[in-house]
Amino acid sequence: MNKPATIKDIASYCGLSVATVSRVINDKGPIKADTAERVRQAVDALGYAPSMAARALKTASSSVIGVILPSLTNPVFAETASGIQQRAREKGLTPIILSSDYDLSLERSAVATLLGYQVEGVLLTVNDAASSDALARLDKEGVPYCLMHNVPRQQVCGYIGVDNYRAAAEVAVHLADLGHRCIGMVSGDFQRTDRARDRHAGFLAGLRYRNLELAQLVQVDPVNAVGLTGEIHRVYEQPGSAPTAWFCSNDLLALATIAKLQLLGIRVPEDVSIVGFDGIQAGTLRQPNLASIRTPNAEIGAAAVDQLLTNKRGIPGQTGRTLGHQLLMDGTVAPPPDHLS
Amino acid sequence: MNKPATIKDIASYCGLSVATVSRVINDKGPIKADTAERVRQAVDALGYAPSMAARALKTASSSVIGVILPSLTNPVFAETASGIQQRAREKGLTPIILSSDYDLSLERSAVATLLGYQVEGVLLTVNDAASSDALARLDKEGVPYCLMHNVPRQQVCGYIGVDNYRAAAEVAVHLADLGHRCIGMVSGDFQRTDRARDRHAGFLAGLRYRNLELAQLVQVDPVNAVGLTGEIHRVYEQPGSAPTAWFCSNDLLALATIAKLQLLGIRVPEDVSIVGFDGIQAGTLRQPNLASIRTPNAEIGAAAVDQLLTNKRGIPGQTGRTLGHQLLMDGTVAPPPDHLS
């Protein structure tokens, strides 16, 4: 690896002092047009790239923002990362994106890593905002941050997400109004994340609003839906009332549920309705389309960057925003089979 | 934002010199157990995180690796990123992941950005390895890199991927051996990426090997499969021989194609067989499973990190590796409808 060119190389190449070169590069202070041109040529010729390390050290600002997400492969967070990426690029910031793999100790060490890079701020989704060490650390260090997707605590630096509770409640009401009376829920990361709990609570509230209760709650391992087959099988084997509709706490789970039902010879949505949550692309690449709640994931990321910058400048404004979601209630939802309307 | 604690704060807190503290932190040189303990306590107490900027500046090594991928939302690259992430963490490296959005000028500026961070090396997937400015720049600067997923040029620093040509040829042979005689291909980023071209060429070669030629080539906008509906409709409207099997250059395209066919009342795989490429999760979350080529995406990312480290140490060994792929030829593939076996 060649030694990268430094500002001194540029300076001596042009017969100038480093100060002048620095001024040209950051265009600060007065400079002769001729000089500026010479410097620019030298920069090109020597392939000079200013050392962000030195710059960060001197100016105590790194132009780096930290990002911590539970997963990069989950489309929800991939889209969020993508939105962050784009907005950060516009703002001249470089994101360092780390995955916590839903692991609390990795959440903590990710924060520690980012602190070392003197990040301008951190955008993150934690398992549980109310009890997060990672968040506590950021608060303690006074590093601005913006939560994404989480259910925010009281005193939070910044927050962007959707109203999971309300969205889930809307699904419950919608299913009830279609005539469903026996409704189940499939939850994955139920105990692990605050949003899964919020969706559950919201769904129950929605059912209650229509004088229903949850007929079944199936909990499965969130990573690869282990146990789903057995549970679904059990529910539909037993005599008695099996749900005519299921709300799944995310789309991947919903797709897996549909596949299992089909294997049992149960048709979706003719026999059973399925609703997911997230509105991922895979849900629209099938017939019938997966009914779901579409959340503006990329927009959440972009808005989080904006929120961070607002906070940094100390503008007192609002500390968070709840973005709108969209009900996609066609495709895999229909009235229950015996329903006369 | 509080001023972060520096090594000097630790030193004066313990009544030691910065040199000693530094030695404790990096455990180099002899230190009394007692002293080490005191330092560690101070680190915890003050929440000290060493400045990576200063460290990078002094040691001229940043512990940062650059990553450039065409997209973060495409599951293939999301998995690759995830694999990189994990292996990098094990090796004590921090990845800066940037998305080029398949844009050549963003590819270039991503390299420039990374150069500023004095990255130890770069892992990247470019549109076209043979003509990439980004790669040329890395070569010029002497920064080690490892290509992922690309079809490598002759003189390349490092390379990890699968044999797209061979895999596509295997699909062709498999379809031919099932009895298909009229076979089409749906290609997305056909003209844009080297691997799409490679898959196309390999597929043609496979067909030729069985004395067949490509019956139809449908090209669509890769981002959202614009035009697919019209093309598919056209093919099956016209009288004459319509393909009984389609090879799609990636899984997202394959899923979209299946959805379109179903809308035309064409059954998959009873009437028409569909094969994708990549083996993404969404393909397995449906019935029947999407036939595809599964590529070890996460492993490609992890192997690329290893390859980079090998290259850096100047170990002369191999400059690249081709990892194995896996044919998943069930679900959406079947013999053609009129086939007697």
Add this chain to the structure above:
DNA sequence: GGCTGTCATGTAAACGTTTACATATCGTAG
């Protein structure tokens, strides 16, 4: 006791920037 070697620590320079301050040049008003 003096010499040597090992262990533990301190001193200070360097890494590549930015920037406050100093300097130099020059046109122009007094």
Add this chain to the structure above:
DNA sequence: CTACGATATGTAAACGTTTACATGACAGCC
């Protein structure tokens, strides 16, 4: 002709580390 403000550039210190070198303490050996 001097003084002055503007303009353009140079000088040097500082940012937080690491590390070669220097120092000091203490043990073992003759």
